[in-house]
Amino acid sequence: MSKCRHCNIEITDDTQVCPLCRCVVEVDEHTDNRYPDIRFRTQKLHLAVRIFLFVAIILEVLFVYLNYKFYHGILWSLITGAGFAYIYFIARFAILNDNADYRAKFLTLTFFGILYVILIDVCIGYHGWSVNFVLPGGLLFVDLAIVILMFVNRRNWQSYIMLEISMIFLSAIPLLLMKFHIVTETFISGVAFVVSVLLFVGTVIIGDRRARMELKRRFHMR
Incomplete structure (x- = not known):
């Protein structure tokens, strides 16, 4: 015991x-x-996830057949299949996986959620709203969540610095897509990138010594 x-x-x-x-x-x-x-509870959760996977496979096979049989220009079965896969991923990675850090879970699930919305946009004919608004909006949502988590976990706020650095690189993706004319709405994408940069800079300046110590520890600097 x-x-x-x-x-x-x-x-x-x-x-x-x-x-x-x-x-x-x-x-x-x-x-x-x-x-x-907690073993019995965990076993029940694993069983529920396996049952969901089995039912999802059966439903998706049916949806693919119906989509093929009554095709009207929209691959809606691809949307349902990706939705089932995303729910299964949430269950396996976010709920049943005790080894992954909650920060990694949050960022990964948000990122794949954005990709799922982009897939929906592509499947229904692609109008660009997913990359113009949902992508930078999702990045701004993560930045806001980081600020909230830092206030909630004030004793360990410096542990979010690496997540802030990751957000700077992710926020640069819409700016890169502008070069290929995939993203056409520049304002919200620019705001998302500026907010990510300012969040990191503000943390380093306000955090002072603790922030610098965290960066040195993360990047193995003396």
Whole structure:
């Protein structure tokens, strides 16, 4: 039987990390606070995900047949298939995967969500609204979420610096697409890039020594 010294709870299953704070647990037989065995709950979640995958495959085969049989210029079965895949990815990566950091989960799911919206735009004839508005809008949403998370997690705000750097590179994608005339609305894309840059610069300036220490640690600088 294990105990988390940080949360002061006892864990009855065989996990080596605390389900609440992800800290390494220690063996301890003397404690009053008990955390229930989570194995049965996890097994049920895995079973539910497998059932969903099976049902999704059957439905997608049916949708492909109907789309082929009654085709009217829109590959709507591709949209449903990508939607099923995205839901399955959320379940496997965001819910059942305990190893991935929540920041990586948030950024990855947002990124693939934007790609899914772009796919919808392409399948219905491509009008450009996905790359002109949804793509930079999604990037601005991530920047806003970073600010909120930094305020909520004030003791560890410097851990979001690498995410801010990633957002600068991602926000440069719409600017690059302008060169190929894929993105035609320049204002919101420019705003997304400027906000990402200012968020990083502001963090470094306001964070001062802690921000510089975090950058040195991340990039292995002396």
